Amino acid sequence: MGFEKVKDRVFDFIMSKISQTKIPGLTVGVVEEYGGKKHVRSFGFRNMDSASFVDEKTLFCIGSITKSFTALSIMKLCEAGKLSLDDPVGKYLPVDLKVMGHDVKIHHLLTHSSGIPALAYGEEYIRSFLGVSDGGFHVTKPEDVLDFMRGYEEWVVSKPGEKFFYLNEGYVLLGLIISNVSGMEYTEYVRREIFEPLEMERTRFCDEESLKDGNVSKHYVFDKNGKVVETRSLLGVTADGGIMSTTEDMLNYIEMYLNMGEFKGKKMVRRESLELMEKSRIRMNYGIFGDEHYGYGLMIFPNFLGMKLIGHGGSVLTHNTFFGYVRSKGIGVIVMQNIAGYSPMFISMFTLAESLEKNADELPFIEMEKIAKSLEGTY
Numbered sequence: 152m153g154f155e156k157v158k159d160r161v162f163d164f165i166m167s168k169i170s171q172t173k174i175p176g177l178t179v180g181v182v183e184e185y186g187g188k189k190h191v192r193s194f195g196f197r198n199m200d201s202a203s204f205v206d207e208k209t210l211f212c213i214g215s216i217t218k219s220f221t222a223l224s225i226m227k228l229c230e231a232g233k234l235s236l237d238d239p240v241g242k243y244l245p246v247d248l249k250v251m252g253h254d255v256k257i258h259h260l261l262t263h264s265s266g267i268p269a270l271a272y273g274e275e276y277i278r279s280f281l282g283v284s285d286g287g288f289h290v291t292k293p294e295d296v297l298d299f300m301r302g303y304e305e306w307v308v309s310k311p312g313e314k315f316f317y318l319n320e321g322y323v324l325l326g327l328i329i330s331n332v333s334g335m336e337y338t339e340y341v342r343r344e345i346f347e348p349l350e351m352e353r354t355r356f357c358d359e360e361s362l363k364d365g366n367v368s369k370h371y372v373f374d375k376n377g378k379v380v381e382t383r384s385l386l387g388v389t390a391d392g393g394i395m396s397t398t399e400d401m402l403n404y405i406e407m408y409l410n411m412g413e414f415k416g417k418k419m420v421r422r423e424s425l426e427l428m429e430k431s432r433i434r435m436n437y438g439i440f441g442d443e444h445y446g447y448g449l450m451i452f453p454n455f456l457g458m459k460l461i462g463h464g465g466s467v468l469t470h471n472t473f474f475g476y477v478r479s480k481g482i483g484v485i486v487m488q489n490i491a492g493y494s495p496m497f498i499s500m501f502t503l504a505e506s507l508e509k510n511a512d513e514l515p516f517i518e519m520e521k522i523a524k525s526l527e528g529t530y
Contacts, residue, residue: 154181154190154482157505162192164501169194172492173379175371176205179502180398185481186406191398197368197489199381207399210367211487212357212385213472214465217394218322219428220341222261222448224329226424227344233332236261236427243328246297251310257328259311260321261447262432266309267300268316293337293389296323315433315445319391322448326390337390349407349414351400356393357386367395370469371490379490385467392465398485405476405483408461429461439515455500456509464496473499480507 154161161179169177176195182188193205228234234243239254241247248255250266259265300320308314326337333340338356346354355361362384372382387393396404403414412420431444431451444451452460455477462475469489473496476483484502486495497516504511511517 153188154183154502154506155188158190158192161502161505165194165498168493168498173373173377174488174490174492175199175379176209176368177486177488177492177495177498178205178207178209178211178398179498180207180402180485181502181506182402182405182409182476182483183481183506185409187481189402191402193398197366199369199371199379205368205489206366208353208366208397210353210355210361210364210395210397211472211489212370212392212465212467212470213394213396213401213474213487214392214467214470215319216463216465216472216474217388217390217392219448219463220345220394221322221325221329221337221390222428223345223420224337224341225257225261225325226420226428226447228329228332230421230424234328240324240328243331244297244324246300246324248303248324250304250307253311255311257325260318260325262312262445263315263317263321264312264433264445265316265318265321266307266311266313267303267318267320268306268308269318269320292387293323293326296320296327312433315435322391323389329390338393341394345419348417348419349400349403351396351403354394354396354400357384357388357395359386361395362386368470368489370467372469373490382469385469388467392467398487401474401485401487402483405474405485408476409478409481409483411478456504456507456513458507460500460503462496462499466491471495475499475503477503477507482506 176197178193181190191207197203197205197209236258237256239256255265329340330337370382370384371379374380407414407419411422412425428447428449430446432446435443435445440452440454442454449461450463458477460475460477465472471491472487474485484499486498488495500514501511
């Protein structure tokens with residue numbers, strides 16, 4: 152059927168969720184036919200005070216979607232013979248990262264399977280930046296994570312490779328490895344090796360300069376009374392969640408994945424490397440389908456309405472995002488919004504289901520919403 156024929160249903164669904172959860176601004180992009188067709192629709196405001204609308208070129212923080220860029224960078228360096236996925240982290244960084252006597256390897260950081268549980272580095276960074284920290288250890292730059300992780304042995308719960316523990320700190324370390332191995336700053340490497348070849352002309356990292364752009368979304372949160380209020384923009388995060396991008400640029404990124412590492416005739420990464428990224432490595436501890444796995448910087452949903460969906464979400468507590476693609480059908484989607492309202496992952500999945508002529512009512516979250524609706528009332 153395709154997106155064009157179902158777009159009205161998709162837009163009605165999105166607008167209902169925007170209204171229900173008070174989302175100031177949201178944008179959705181769909182790529183079909185392995186890049187042959189692209190669609191963008193934006194809703195609401197990037198700046199409520201000036202009544203400036205979101206469009207296909209509006210910059211949003213994509214949060215942890217950045218991890219897929221970091222993983223892709225690692226794979227490119229691996230192809231170049233600069234490192235091995237089985238190398239211990241200590242080979243490249245001044246840290247002897249061992250868990251229960253076993254070396255933590257690059258592979259383990261990519262898959263969140265180091266055996267080290269989340270140490271709240273990312274969360275503490277955001278809280279510190281927004282001025283709502285509890286006064287604990289403050290982090291201001293990637294190198295601080297090396298100090299932040301001191302004493303990690305006390306928190307170890309499993310051997311490397313055994314269990315999934317989402318670890319922002321691990322991806323910060325991967326960014327430092329990329330810098331040390333490539334001989335350039337992580338941000339510069341990603342810009343040269345990914346942004347530029349993919350013609351992601353407006354994509355950049357969150358910094359003071361990015362805030363001066365004429366088309367960047369503000370950051371919004373709900374105050375204690377449930378009112379939408381503006382808050383500070385996040386700066387300084389890098390390899391674990393620091394990229395800002397647009398719907399237009401992200402569709403190029405998705406097109407590359409749909410075409411097994413190629414974009415407009417340019418080979419970004421080998422097919423074999425992409426297959427390694429997309430392979431189910433470890434079962435995640437949570438998920439709406441119950442069988443989600445993590446690869447290298449990518450989440451794998453092996454049974455998305457009978458299809459394999461690959462993607463990743465992102466959140467910086469204000470901007471929330473999700474991108475995903477079903478390669479067997481040549482389709483992908485990106486959703487970005489400027490508040491923690493309705494899940495962009497749910498919007499993405501609904502959009503894909505409708506576009507592929509699947510019954511969206513069979514999506515677990517839709518079923519749960521219907522049950523919740525039926526229970527509304529006075530008790």
